[in-house]
Amino acid sequence: MKGRRRRLLSSKEIRDFLTDISSALGSEYDDLFDRISKIELIETDEGDIYYFDERPVLIKIGEKRIPTLLFDELLNRLPWVFVDRGAIPHVCNGADVMAPGIKEIKGFFKEGALVVVGDSEHKKALAVGLAVLGDGDARQTRKGKVVKNLHYVGDPIWGRIRETQ
Numbered sequence: 001m002k003g004r005r006r007r008l009l010s011s012k013e014i015r016d017f018l019t020d021i022s023s024a025l026g027s028e029y030d031d032l033f034d035r036i037s038k039i040e041l042i043e044t045d046e047g048d049i050y051y052f053d054e055r056p057v058l059i060k061i062g063e064k065r066i067p068t069l070l071f072d073e074l075l076n077r078l079p080w081v082f083v084d085r086g087a088i089p090h091v092c093n094g095a096d097v098m099a100p101g102i103k104e105i106k107g108f109f110k111e112g113a114l115v116v117v118g119d120s121e122h123k124k125a126l127a128v129g130l131a132v133l134g135d136g137d138a139r140q141t142r143k144g145k146v147v148k149n150l151h152y153v154g155d156p157i158w159g160r161i162r163e164t165q
Contacts, residue, residue: 079107097147
């Protein structure tokens, strides 16, 4: 991964960052961030990785801030779209989630919401993406894209996180 730069955020930067996170993700997740004492930022060409008290919690790709696949506390609160075995290698190579590969939808979401893509057999997170359809339409449709893949097992950010652990 090219262009690595590490730095600790100042107290003011942490306050501002947490305020931004609250508005981006929604205040219903504020309790996940209320005991943070240290945030380290690793800037890469692929995106920024935020470590909260030594844990890789959020990434920023472009202007989107999303949870890493290791931030279970937030992933478990988000809606999930479970895919069948045939879709797994495609999702883990960055493909978007298409309706035919969906086995189950857990939770409710609107178009543009963050959703977790999981393996229907093992119930493990494979990716985090943006819903292209709301849950009602996603449950009804049999063709087309349902989730735009943003962060997945095996992507460059995932590789960088795995290097540091």
